[in-house]
Amino acid sequence: MAPTLSVKETTGNQSSWNTLLPDFPKGPLSKYRKKASFNWKEMAVFLDGEDIIRLKNRIFSALENDPFFARHAGEELSREKYQELTFLRCKRLFEYDFLTQQEIIENPLKILNLVICIGMYDWSPCLQFFLHCGVFGGTVLSASKRFADFVKKIYNMEIFGCFALTELSHGTNTKGIRTTATFDHNTQEFIINSPDFEAAKFWVGNMGKHATHAVVYAQLYTPDGQCQGLHSFLVQIRDTKTLLPMPGVMVGDIGKKIGQNGLDNGFAMFHNVRIPKENILNITGDVSPEGKYSSSFTDVKDRFSAALGSLSTGRILITAVSATNLKLALSIAIRFSATRRQFGPTDEEEIPVIEYQTQQWRLLPYLAAAYALDYFSKSLFENFVEFYAGLLTKQKSQRQADLGREIHALSTASKPLSSWTAQQAAQECREACGGHGYLAMNRLGEIRNDNDPNCTYEGDNNVLLQQTSNYLMSWMNCIRNKVPFESPLGTINFLQDYHHIIGWKFKANSVDDCMDSSVPLAAYKWLVCYLLRESDLKLRKEKQSGHSDFEAKNNCQVYYCRSLAIAFVEQTVLQRYHDYTHDPDIPSTLQPVLKNLSALYGLWSLSKHLAVLYQGGYVSGEQVGRFIQNAILELCSRLKDDAVALVDVFAPPDFILNSPIGKASGELYKNMWAEILQGNKVLNRPSWWAEFCINKPVTGRLSSRL
Numbered sequence: 039m040a041p042t043l044s045v046k047e048t049t050g051n052q053s054s055w056n057t058l059l060p061d062f063p064k065g066p067l068s069k070y071r072k073k074a075s076f077n078w079k080e081m082a083v084f085l086d087g088e089d090i091i092r093l094k095n096r097i098f099s100a101l102e103n104d105p106f107f108a109r110h111a112g113e114e115l116s117r118e119k120y121q122e123l124t125f126l127r128c129k130r131l132f133e134y135d136f137l138t139q140q141e142i143i144e145n146p147l148k149i150l151n152l153v154i155c156i157g158m159y160d161w162s163p164c165l166q167f168f169l170h171c172g173v174f175g176g177t178v179l180s181a182s183k184r185f186a187d188f189v190k191k192i193y194n195m196e197i198f199g200c201f202a203l204t205e206l207s208h209g210t211n212t213k214g215i216r217t218t219a220t221f222d223h224n225t226q227e228f229i230i231n232s233p234d235f236e237a238a239k240f241w242v243g244n245m246g247k248h249a250t251h252a253v254v255y256a257q258l259y260t261p262d263g264q265c266q267g268l269h270s271f272l273v274q275i276r277d278t279k280t281l282l283p284m285p286g287v288m289v290g291d292i293g294k295k296i297g298q299n300g301l302d303n304g305f306a307m308f309h310n311v312r313i314p315k316e317n318i319l320n321i322t323g324d325v326s327p328e329g330k331y332s333s334s335f336t337d338v339k340d341r342f343s344a345a346l347g348s349l350s351t352g353r354i355l356i357t358a359v360s361a362t363n364l365k366l367a368l369s370i371a372i373r374f375s376a377t378r379r380q381f382g383p384t385d386e387e388e389i390p391v392i393e394y395q396t397q398q399w400r401l402l403p404y405l406a407a408a409y410a411l412d413y414f415s416k417s418l419f420e421n422f423v424e425f426y427a428g429l430l431t432k433q434k435s436q437r438q439a440d441l442g443r444e445i446h447a448l449s450t451a452s453k454p455l456s457s458w459t460a461q462q463a464a465q466e467c468r469e470a471c472g473g474h475g476y477l478a479m480n481r482l483g484e485i486r487n488d489n490d491p492n493c494t495y496e497g498d499n500n501v502l503l504q505q506t507s508n509y510l511m512s513w514m515n516c517i518r519n520k521v522p523f524e525s526p527l528g529t530i531n532f533l534q535d536y537h538h539i540i541g542w543k544f545k546a547n548s549v550d551d552c553m554d555s556s557v558p559l560a561a562y563k564w565l566v567c568y569l570l571r572e573s574d575l576k577l578r579k580e581k582q583s584g585h586s587d588f589e590a591k592n593n594c595q596v597y598y599c600r601s602l603a604i605a606f607v608e609q610t611v612l613q614r615y616h617d618y619t620h621d622p623d624i625p626s627t628l629q630p631v632l633k634n635l636s637a638l639y640g641l642w643s644l645s646k647h648l649a650v651l652y653q654g655g656y657v658s659g660e661q662v663g664r665f666i667q668n669a670i671l672e673l674c675s676r677l678k679d680d681a682v683a684l685v686d687v688f689a690p691p692d693f694i695l696n697s698p699i700g701k702a703s704g705e706l707y708k709n710m711w712a713e714i715l716q717g718n719k720v721l722n723r724p725s726w727w728a729e730f731c732i733n734k735p736v737t738g739r740l741s742s743r744l
């Protein structure tokens with residue numbers, strides 16, 4: 039099925055683009071801007087639409103004009119100060135209240151754009167705000183109406199919240215969570231308890247310093263001693279008037295992290311903390327005053343899925359968050375590469391480093407990935423909105439259940455794909471900018487470190503991929519028995535042709551033949567079918583040789599199920615982007631460059647699977663590999679002159695991007711000097727100058743006398 043994010047009907051006209059998007063200052067980047075095959079403003083309006091661009095402008099300009107968000111060159115804040123500033127900024131975001139409920143209902147993509155815009159500035163206040171309103175608030179909101187009062191308090195910040203699932207000794211393995219919630223029917227309360235220090239809640243964002251309330255996941259025990267599985271509870275952890283811990287709660291900050299240090303990640307231990315019966319977030323089950331458990335889910339597995347359902351929201355958002363980091367890193371590296379000159383054909387002339395084939399090959403496939411993943415994350419978000427609307431209206435249809443499973447399977451692979459792509463790209467961009475990429479002021483280190491946990495939180499990437507391969511393998515019976523099947527979003531429908539696709543061979547006969555994304559797309563369909571067959575065979579063999587289900591599954595991950603999940607999600611991203619870029623309604627001024635991006639993303643991603651394509655016999659002979667490699671290089675070279683305009687489309691204003699080498703003017707060295715010289719005490723001699731000038735070391739004084 040075609041993605042729901044459809045081709046925009048109109049891109050307006052030149053004068054409306056100019057009003058929305060001012061020209062960039064003239065400078066060293068102008069040369070490349072003139073060479074572009076398309077108008078960047080037309081592209082920006084085409085991709086986002088005028089309404090979203092207006093929203094972005096509103097948010098960016100509010101932050102730029104607000105002293106709370108001022109940037110200070112060379113600023114080195116202590117962690118405590120950074121946490122304080124993050125909280126003040128989070129409060130400001132409440133005051134701005136950028137989106138009304140009505141605006142969100144009319145266009146839910148606006149909320150995604152709000153996350154992206156604030157995150158582009160700094161992920162710490164962004165995550166603090168959305169962990170409270172979105173993750174904590176959203177979970178409370180999705181429980182029954184009896185939380186209406188709490189909901190009000192959440193959205194006017196009378197209380198401040200966090201989402202506490204992970205414990206010190208269990209994270210991805212949520213079934214292993216050991217915090218207990220035991221119902222006491224005498225007092226009509228739940229008793230929340232951490233059995234030992236290993237079961238302390240840990241890593242929880244906002245819990246370190248600020249949260250007054252937590253959604254706490256715990257194993258629910260009814261008075262008959264039965265464990266009813268994982269449920270969530272609303273627990274007050276700090277006094278709202280003093281921010282001191284509530285009785286029985288030991289709560290604190292877990293310490294410095296590799297990135298995101300404005301955010302206070304914390305721990306909490308509960309010593310028989312009593313909460314009212316009403317505070318069970320009755321999403322998957324409830325307890326009667328007598329202590330009888332009831333649930334609308336008869337199947338324990340379905341109840342577990344529903345208890346973790348809210349995690350899909352985060353994973354979809356993280357797909358978009360990571361694509362945003364990809365865009366930030368590329369904006370810096372491509373602008374730098376178009377202005378930084380090194381070597382040249384003659385001694386007189388040095389050329390911009392983007393002219394080098396290696397620089398193009400290192401950066402431009404990531405640029406293509408940024409466009410494809412951005413489109414995919416937004417289309418997946420739109421799919422999610424449909425699912426979410428079903429949840430809110432308590433839809434119980436088969437389609438709703440199937441949609442939930444499909445979105446889960448997609449998001450558990452798109453989060454790994456997007457976060458890993460951004461992680462690798464951030465490092466490549468850092469190196470592509472040479473030494474200047476390593477200077478903290480240019481922000482590539484911050485982007486890399488802040489992106490890093492996207493690979494881990496909301497579930498470790500490698501473990502999550504198993505969810506996607508499980509989903510794909512679950513269709514194998516239908517495939518084997520030729521029983522028709524389809525999914526609500528149609529992402530697995532091509533597997534109905536499995537028996538036909540598995541016999542396909544690579545068809546292109548030249549580099550020219552490879553220049554369209556239909557070529558890698560066909561190869562991907564074969565690859566998914568092949569890996570599905572191989573994974574299924576391997577699993578059956580493992581079981582036949584006497585291994586338990588657990589062992590058998592475990593022995594089928596590397597080269598089989600893990601590769602299957604990755605190939606499937608890459609195929610899905612490419613399919614959606616291919617359909618989008620080949621839509622006949624795309625303006626003819628934009629279509630060629632968009633098709634090049636789609637082809638490059640497809641071929642480059644596919645090239646990482648060449649060994650398997652040969653291994654399985656989809657391709658043979660030396661030539662095919664060469665065709666693919668040469669097509670990648672040809673596309674890089676074709677996109678080289680469009681690259682600056684392509685980042686102009688998504689780069690935020692200079693104030694938000696906050697990188698001297700990534701500024702829109704391209705005045706690389708002037709911008710760097712301006713920043714360096716504003717730093718604190720840059721030209722001062724060190725306060726310990728006398729340690730060199732007066733107190734000279736006595737050479738050898740401390741050498742061993744033995």
Ligand SMILES: CCCCCCCCCCCCCCCCCCCCC/C=C/C(=O)SCCNC(=O)CCNC(=O)[C@H](O)C(C)(C)COP(=O)(O)OP(=O)(O)OC[C@H]1O[C@@H](n2cnc3c(N)ncnc32)[C@H](O)[C@@H]1OP(=O)(O)O
Pocket residue numbers: 142143146149153165168169171172173176201203204209210211212213243339342343344346347348349350351352355356359423426427442443446494495496497498501502505508509
């Ligand atoms: C109109 C209005 C529109 C409004 C739109 C709303 C938009 C809201 C916007 C909100 C904004 C939010 C902004 C967020 C910003 C970005 C977020 C950044 C967050 C950063 C902070 C981090 C927080 C955290 O990390 S919280 C802790 C997260 N923890 C995890 O993720 C744990 C990971 N582990 C698991 O999920 C599971 O344990 C798992 C998946 C590994 C499975 O473990 P298992 O024990 O092996 O279980 P299994 O047998 O495989 O599963 C049984 C069964 O259940 C199915 N299942 C599991 N999960 C789900 C799910 N989420 N959905 C559906 N189904 C699920 C699983 O598939 C199995 O089913 P079968 O295959 O059928 O057997």
Ligand SMILES: Cc1cc2nc3c(=O)[nH]c(=O)nc-3n(C[C@H](O)[C@H](O)[C@H](O)COP(=O)(O)OP(=O)(O)OC[C@H]3O[C@@H](n4cnc5c(N)ncnc54)[C@H](O)[C@@H]3O)c2cc1C
Pocket residue numbers: 201202203204207208209210211240241242243295298303491494495496497498499500501
């Ligand atoms: C910055 C940050 C913020 C966070 N915020 C929150 C929050 O707000 N609330 C919250 O509840 N949690 C939060 N978390 C915790 C996060 O959700 C967990 O870290 C995450 O789910 C991974 O779990 P883990 O750390 O226990 O890793 P583990 O599950 O212990 O994984 C460790 C390693 O073992 C491997 N592994 C584990 N199981 C398997 C398997 N079955 N097969 C193969 N390999 C396996 C993994 O691949 C990984 O490499 C946050 C984490 C970070 C880093």
